[in-house]
Amino acid sequence: MKWRALAWLWAALLLACALLLVSQLRNAEFWDTRITALLPASDQGANLQQADRQLGGAFEQRFVLLVGGPAPLAAAQSLQQHLQAAGLGRAQAANRPDQQLADYRYSLLSDQLRGAESQAWSARALNRLLLPGGSETLTRDPFGLLDSWLEERFNGPLRLRQGLPTLQHDGQLWVLVSGEISASPYQLAVQQQLQASLEAFQAQWPRAQLLRSGLIFHAAAGAAQAQREMSTLGLASLLGLVLLFWLVFRRLRTLELLLVPIGCGLLLALPLTGLLFGQVNLLTLVFGVSIIGIAVDYALHLQCQRQLVAEQPGRRFWSALLLGLVSTLVAYLVQLITPMPGLRQMACFAALGLLGAWLTVRLWLVNWPLATHPATAAAAARLAPLRLRRGQRWPWVVLALLLLLALVAISRVQFSASLQQLNPSPPQLIAEQQQVQTLLLQPGGSRYLLVSAADEQALLQRLESLDAPLQQLQASGELSAYTHAARHLPSLARQQQTQRLLRERYQQALPALRAASGLPERLQHQALAALEQAPLLQPAQWLNSPAGAADAALWLGQQASGDWLALVALGEASPAGVAALQQLAAADDLLYHDRVAALSAQLARLAHSMASWLAVAVALLVLLLVWRLRLDAWRALLPPLGAVLLTLGCLSLTGGIGLFHLLGLLLVLGIGLDAGIFSAQEPDSAAAWLAVSLSCASSMLAFGLLAFSATPALHFLGLTCLLGLAFTWALVPFARAEGCGHSH
Incomplete structure (x- = not known):
């Protein structure tokens, strides 16, 4: 009676989650497409944080298009009309500085x-x-x-032609068309609106060339890629699982039973994650869809146990299944301690999904009718011989050598701080943005000087004093461009x-x-x-005018400390230029900041932190399993820990280990624990060995397919899981070895 009441309670909870999800999906801001959501809160000082926010905000809302090809002036006018019709255009005359500055010519x-x-x-x-x-x-x-x-x-x-700003480069006339968005560039509706305008323009002017620059284009590319991979990789994973399970079980009812925990897990995870975090990142969903490789494990163990073992699953079976859930949740939930909100969201999503799948198996599937087929027993019989026999020493020698080589390789491993793992933008879009900035001689916004002074006029005078050294760097080719408010506001x-x-x-x-x-x-x-x-010309008059908006983005104003702050936006700099800028910033009232370098350093620190948490997770799991399994703990620990070591050894030979490689290792640890625990609890069971093999195969289908993702973060995670899960399955026969006595 107790279990029936709990089953109905679980059904009511899932119904409530479904209703919550329907209401959430009506909100256009429910989906978050920001790759930067993976990043932690900045550990920089308050002034630098404000500078980054203000500079980033100035670049977020605007975008620039350069129109080339035949008849570029007519094409640009047409593009401007398309953008203005969509509410994205920007009137060129409104920002003309000659009108704003006419009274101050003297x-x-x-x-x-x-x-x-x-x-x-x-x-x-x-x-x-x-x-x-x-x-x-x-x-x-x-x-x-x-x-x-x-x-x-x-x-x-730039030179005005027919009222439009143009530039000439290598015999090609380019016309500048700028636009502005009122909402966040990460909103799908805004991205789709801009994309529709550009597609309509391209259909009207098929021979026109477009160079794009602006955060909204990168956000849209990332969102489109995430949606594409969510459908392609998720669908491929699902089809692969259906084919695998059909070959083994040959009953449609069995396939339905195996998919039910997946659906229930996702139904629990998606709305509750949205409730806890306010939004769900599309990368979280791509990652979350791949938990089907683990969520199905519990149903697989139950199905194999019921079909191949005469008696109903007993206390020992449910104890092993619960231990598998708890140990996997430990491996996932360790990520909640990391300072990266995106990883915390992924960890929460995965943990809720697995909990939902486990509860579905325990409360529903155990009471559903069983459908059997001889193919299942035949598959178990073919797998049964894959275990080490008594007296076989050479496999152990080979394993010891491989683990030794892996340890040697790991001792030389280096952490990669490359920002490539956070940049999902296609190379063509990155090249276009760089070309636009080069043609317009615009600072990129990734590096700047933070200037402080005691009052407003002293700040402007300090900015003016920087012109001479910066112009010298620009003239020598060490600095591509620079700008600050005092260039236009003396x-x-x-x-x-x-x-x-x-x-x-x-x-x-x-x-x-x-x-x-x-x-x-x-x-x-x-x-x-x-x-x-x-x-x-007073500062407030210029900074509050439309023509002074670009300078206002570089003006931080008076701070709580009483100091006045402003930014000098810098373009690309050579190594000698960077050294000169750092030397210039040796003064007490100047600070040189490179956002890319700072972010790289932050990623390196996070990678070291993640490695530490991986070690903590391993230590906790060792204590848990030794306490629970006593002498058989080595059987449970060999597949996950051996797989982690061998995977680390392989990855160290291919280059640096990044943050998402380490995240993948956490997942390998969690997935491998299920295989290890059932190998320890039931080393002689053909049902457990079949379920473990199907579990590893299904997890490789789910996670391993991420290795083919074009999103670098997911690619690194998928590659790690592909290697780790293959090693996990290869190590299970060692954990099931004969002649290594186990306790009951």
């Missing part, structure tokens, strides 16, 4: 004019007088101050100095200019009056 002076003699100023003014409306320019801007400033500070490689002291210089130039050059041009004297007085009344 506070801005290009380096070219600042260093020019009076004669050069006069010649420039005479040339401007020959232009249409030249007499008006004498009053408004006789020397073309604003034009000179804008050309030096803003244009870079300090008040510099603006006042500019106005003093302009008064001198006006007094010297305007009379000669008026005499040479024959213009009335009143225009000269009006020009001098306009200069005297010129306002100064």
